[in-house]
Amino acid sequence: MFKSKQLRDSLARTRGSFFGQITGLFGASDINDDLWDDLEALLIQADVGVDTTLSLVERVKDRVAREGIVKASDAQRVLKEEMLSLLAADGSRPPSLDRKRLLTVVLVVGVNGSGKTTTIAKLAHYYRRQGQNVVLAATDTFRAAAIDQLKVWGERAGVTVIAHQPGADPGAVVFDAIKSSQARGATMVIVDTAGRLHTKYNLMKELEKIRSIAAKQVHEAPHETLLVLDATTGQNAISQARHFKKSVDVTGVVLAKLDGTAKGGVVFAIARELGVPVRFVGTGEGIEDLAEFDAETFVEGLFAG
Numbered sequence: 001m002f003k004s005k006q007l008r009d010s011l012a013r014t015r016g017s018f019f020g021q022i023t024g025l026f027g028a029s030d031i032n033d034d035l036w037d038d039l040e041a042l043l044i045q046a047d048v049g050v051d052t053t054l055s056l057v058e059r060v061k062d063r064v065a066r067e068g069i070v071k072a073s074d075a076q077r078v079l080k081e082e083m084l085s086l087l088a089a090d091g092s093r094p095p096s097l098d099r100k101r102l103l104t105v106v107l108v109v110g111v112n113g114s115g116k117t118t119t120i121a122k123l124a125h126y127y128r129r130q131g132q133n134v135v136l137a138a139t140d141t142f143r144a145a146a147i148d149q150l151k152v153w154g155e156r157a158g159v160t161v162i163a164h165q166p167g168a169d170p171g172a173v174v175f176d177a178i179k180s181s182q183a184r185g186a187t188m189v190i191v192d193t194a195g196r197l198h199t200k201y202n203l204m205k206e207l208e209k210i211r212s213i214a215a216k217q218v219h220e221a222p223h224e225t226l227l228v229l230d231a232t233t234g235q236n237a238i239s240q241a242r243h244f245k246k247s248v249d250v251t252g253v254v255l256a257k258l259d260g261t262a263k264g265g266v267v268f269a270i271a272r273e274l275g276v277p278v279r280f281v282g283t284g285e286g287i288e289d290l291a292e293f294d295a296e297t298f299v300e301g302l303f304a305g
Helices: 002-009 011-014 019-026 033-045 050-068 072-087 115-128 144-157 171-186 201-217 235-247 266-275 296-304
Strands: 106-107 135-137 160-162 188-192 223-229 252-256 278-282 289-291
Touching: 002 289, 002 296, 011 160, 011 201, 011 296, 019 033, 019 072, 019 296, 033 050, 033 072, 033 106, 050 072, 050 266, 072 201, 072 266, 072 296, 106 115, 106 201, 106 235, 115 144, 115 188, 115 223, 115 252, 115 289, 135 223, 160 171, 171 188, 171 201, 171 252, 223 235, 235 266, 252 266, 266 278
Parallel strands: 106 188, 106 223, 135 160, 135 188, 223 252, 252 278
Antiparallel strands: 278 289
16 A cells, blocks of 8 residues: 555656646546547647557547547546556566575666666665565776765665776676675675666677676576666657667666656656566655556556545
């Protein structure tokens, strides 16, 4: 219940802005052409994306016609159902842990400023509370500040951070983190990666190298590759995601800073245009401010008063 409340509360700005206006469209009146035009405009403004918006509205219109719906209030129910259908994939749940696996390796990627390092600390805290013995690997060796920042957050989360000197080989850090984890009986390694611009060829090659080293040390590692996207950047986040998806096998998205934007509709664009499930959302700045993504709670939270 608390986690659902976290997710719902994080949508306050989105709900109070564009989706609040969408709710206002569906009054007691009958459906008319203006309703669909206004709905499209508001969904696009809410960062649902043009293609996703057009597809979503078309599906709603088709069902409304097929089911003989004439009241706008009934059309809103159809809109919510179609939104839920867009999101409700089994993969939207948080990464499952194979209890038979001795060590789970989670790779976390994303650009600088996306909230990646803070998200890693939140993930460490989340999994610690589930009984996992977590180790963090500081492979963003290009910035001394990144290593220091991860160490600070590691202390807050109560987990060990494996780090080398600035400028060290990121692959060597991953290797040592896995060996250290195996020696101390840790059950999970979460790897922080460099967050330089997603258009940099060398960065993508570096990520591929990290994946390769992890795979040689632990069977089928990395077991999850989570992409952190900043919800406040809207459609730019989709562009970032496409680049990362080309180079690494992204298995899920963590949408950071959802509480800081009125444009939470980007979740629908992620689901339809990328085919990658949202696993978690950032709901604040504290270490506990991470909520499991639940499609039903999310959709209801967009419209709830």
